[in-house]
Amino acid sequence: MKIVRVNAYEVMDSRGNPTLKAVVELNDGTIGEAIVPSGASTGKREAVELRDGDQKRYGGKGVLNACKNVNVRIQESLIGLCGMEQGRIDDELIKLDGTHNFSNIGANAALGVSMAVARAAAKSLNLPLYRYLGGAQAFNLPVPMLNIINGGSHADNTVDFQEYMIMPIGFDCFSEALRASAEVYHALKKILHSSKHITSIGDEGGFAPNLANNTEPIEMILRAIEAAGYQVGTDLAIALDVASSEFVQDDGRYHLAGENRTLSNEEMVDYYAKMIEKYPIVSIEDGLSEDDWEGWGILTRRLGNRVQLVGDDLFVTNTQILQEGINQGIANAILIKPNQIGTISQTIEAISLAKRHRYRCIMSHRSGESEDSFIADFAVALNTGEIKTGSTARSERIAKYNRLIEIEREISRSEYLGIKLFK
Incomplete structure (x- = not known):
């Protein structure tokens, strides 16, 4: 199962920006392909997404240089290697780059190839991707976090928090x-429409209305849950992605523009404590900024035994940073984004470390996505x-949800975790 060809070319993501599609061919004729996502709200310690910077093409966002790195340097490095040796291939990519964050060949180049190799190997063995990567233990269907009201950097509105999500538990x-x-x-859309709010949608498909404050979206969602005939907190609960690094000030205080308030980290923790007392919130992501480790300590001590506290910008799927958080008792969950770190093997290592220390893991897309459903298989x-x-x-x-439905049909004894996550 030797690699005989590795190449890449530009395609479009869901925001109409260019991204990289990698293609890997094995000597049995099997071809694996993968499209790399791109984030809008990004942690500053993420692996580097290589963009061309040529203002004459896509406003500088082209990825021709990343594609060239795949077509020349990466291909030369991987030709002849066994497609089943994912760890070795990913190590070769890391070695070829020579930096800690893929700032040389680009994390988009590395991840595209890493994903495509896994796809090619699975296809060559006639195995679904989830079975190839997970073996016999791959049978749990994940509980989705569905972003149904967008704010922050994902929408042009007055809501400070980036994502208001429902979790069908x-x-x-x-x-x-x-x-x-x-x-x-759909119930939420009717409620927004009847209240004379706009029903246009943001980058991730959620509605983006202008609302009075950062709790009104929750009130709207709770009404929608009841209008759809479900029980609030029992059938569906609320999850938030605050993305507070987007509105933290230079002095470390948090400016809620939609409410014309500026709060310290302790006051932000008080803000969240009042919210979870009033609403069925089971998860808060990036409640404090990626640099506010003192605040994260306060947040975790106050609320860590009551709600899932997810580090995204905080941990950026990086085992070294996650280990620091574990050592300091920061957060209790990690968001997993493969393009934050650069390869499939590094992503698996982050998940393994988190699980060993009883941190929950949430597989995640990016706001700039494609029809590629790799993360659905990866989550299973x-x-x-x-x-x-x-x-x-x-x-x-x-595309990801439909793939999970397919997987559920394929696995005869699949299990949906649901309420078991939040007993």
């Missing part, structure tokens, strides 16, 4: 959980238990 299978979520989404393969991949709108989000 009170169901026995993934397909029923997804059906209920879709019904809530690694038993992450949760997946975050947008609302029940926009085809690049639905």
Whole structure:
């Protein structure tokens, strides 16, 4: 199962920006392909996404140089290697780059090839990707976090928090959980429309209305859950991605522009404590900024035994940074984004470290996505238990959900974790 060809070319992502598609061919004729996603709200310690900077093409966002790195340097390095040796291939990519963050060949080049290799090997063995990567233990269907109201950098509105999500926890299978979520989404659209709010959608398929403050979206969602015929907190709960690094000031205080308030980190923790007392919130992502480790310590001590506290910008899928967080008792969950770190093997290492220390893992998309459904298989393969991949709108989000429905049908004894996550 030797690699005989590695190349890449530009394609488009869901925001109309260029991204990289990698193609890997094995000597038995098998071809694996993968499209790399791109984030809008990014942690400053993420692996480097290589962009051309040529203002005459795509406003400087072209990825021709990353593609060239695949077509020349990476191909030369990987030709003749066994496609099943994912760890060795990923190590070769890391060695070829020679930096700690893929600032040389580009994390988009490395990840595209890493994903395509895994796809090619799975296809050559006639195995579904989740089975190839996860083996016999791949049977848990993840609970989705569905972003149904967008704010922050994902929408042009007055809401400070980036994502208001529903989590269908009170169901026995993934397909029923997804059906209920879709019904809530449509109920929310009717409520917004009847309240004279706009029903245009943001990058991840959620609605982007101008609302009075950062709790009104929750009130709207709770009304939608009830309007769809479900029980608040029992059938569906609320998850937030605050993305507070987007509105932290230079002095370390947090400016909520939508409410014309500026709060210290302790006051932000008080803000969240009041919210979870009032609303059925089960998860808060990036509640404090990626640099506010003192604040994260306060947040974790205050609320860590009551709610899932997810580090995204905080940890950026990086084992070294995650280990620091573990040592300091920071957060209790990690968002998993393969393009934050650069290869499949490094992503698996981050998940493994998190699980050893009882941190929950949430497999995640990016705001700039494609029809590629790799993370759906990856979530099942690694038993992450949760997946975050947008609302029940926009085809690049639905591609992941539809793939999970297929997987549920393929696995005869699949299990949907649902309420078991938040007993």
